[in-house]
Amino acid sequence: MTFRQHHLDLAGDAPGQTTTLYWYTVGPDDAPTKVHLQAALHADEQPGTMALHHLLPMLRDADAAGKLNARFVIYPSVNPLGLATRVQRRHIGRYDLETGVNFNRRWPDLYPQIAQAIAGKLTSDTGANLALIREAVGAWLDEQRPVTAAQRLRLHILKSAYDADIVLDLHCDDESLKHIFTSPDLMPGLQDLADRMQVAATLTAEDSGGGSFDEVLPNLYRKAQRAHPGFPIPMGAETATLEYRGQADTHDAVGAEDAQGLFDFFAGRGIIAASPAPAQPAPGPTPFEATEVLRADRPGLLAYRVELGDRVKKGDVVADIIAMDGPDAFLARTPLRAGTDGIILSRASAKFVAINASVAKIVGSEILPARAGGYLLED
Structure with a gap:
């Protein structure tokens, strides 16, 4: 042995x-x-x-x-x-x-x-x-x-x-x-x-x-x-x-x-x-440049509208971000929309997000111009 x-x-x-x-x-x-x-x-x-x-x-x-x-x-x-x-x-x-x-x-x-x-x-x-x-x-x-x-x-x-x-x-x-x-x-x-x-x-x-x-x-x-x-x-x-x-x-x-x-x-x-x-x-394989790392455009509490594996189209709402400050704190919900067609591969488990935090990865088939030649990781 x-x-x-x-x-x-x-x-x-x-x-x-x-x-x-x-x-x-x-x-x-x-x-x-x-x-x-x-x-x-x-x-x-x-x-x-x-x-x-x-x-x-x-x-x-x-x-x-x-x-x-x-x-x-x-x-x-x-x-x-x-x-x-x-x-x-x-x-x-x-x-x-x-x-x-x-x-x-x-x-x-x-x-x-x-x-x-x-x-x-x-x-x-x-x-x-x-x-x-x-x-x-x-x-x-x-x-x-x-x-x-x-x-x-x-x-x-x-x-x-x-x-x-x-x-x-x-x-x-x-x-x-x-x-x-x-x-x-x-x-x-x-x-x-x-x-x-x-x-x-x-x-x-x-x-x-x-x-x-x-x-x-x-x-x-x-x-x-x-x-x-x-x-x-x-x-x-x-x-x-x-x-x-x-x-x-x-x-x-x-x-x-x-x-x-x-x-x-x-x-x-x-x-x-x-x-x-x-x-x-x-x-089969997909270029990583075709995967959108969807990020929060404001801080708040995530309310997902999709599950892992769901297929979305560009413009579909992936999650709402519930406001936690301002005149509509804990009342207002702002939709966060997919920027590409694809499947929901991952989500954030922590539901309070800071601005620019990663919310989801959406695996599409078309290379996204903002991703081509750039930094591809969430970090």
Whole structure:
């Protein structure tokens, strides 16, 4: 058996502080495929942790039966620093309280760091070019000297993921249907993952603007391809952010279903020797630029007129905002209208909203001019 638990003690930024990161490896050390799975990078998003809790024993048992054809590296809760950021009984696991930086933003742009190292060394051999790029990234990562605990954690995660063939980052939304974020270069290749998850949408973008973790490796290979058009350079990693519904949807039975979906995805790829049942087709990819992030144009109390999954047309009322000040305080209701045709993918669970707060995501099919080339994330 190769199922092993590992841990890393991260020295904190104040005297006497230490945080322990746990992860597991399973599968043959010499397997041709490496899979990196992580959950709760936003540490207050737990549905992915529940799914990996159920997936771990499934992989352990498959390994004991000699059925794994890949090396799995699994971080059920990849951000122990964020687990500790509680303020007055509220978990602030999305942001580093020291810097204010979102834990899933500002991941490095790797290609400029390794461009010189690979210059003049690429060949007509696709596999050799992939190995060269990975070697250069590994060497650059080894040269880094992180200072803070957060920097050391990020470096450790990158060292685990940079040479993986499949990298899945498990998250959730606020109140939401299941969906995926991935690169357009990786579709329709990852449609089998969308089918196994039974997502409501797969949203694609080359660069959503925030330096998200799932964009690090696709951006590396894409930039290498564009800088060296005469050489065969593959998209060396299939990466995606998997959004498992909403924060409140951390349920044992649901996590078991999500784990089975992941297991069946890997089995369908042949990296687990098992025969999964056929999957029902999920919707195909949609440019993230076609998704409206509907924002409140005034503060107040939300009264939704739509449910998750409802289809709306441009101009339909998604919610009323009940006034909480002024001469008509707690009487007036101002409609907030959809700016596109599409389905309601997510809503805000907190019903008091500040001005410009995200209220809903509406997945349409037409790229919205205000979204094209802009910052696509809610943050």
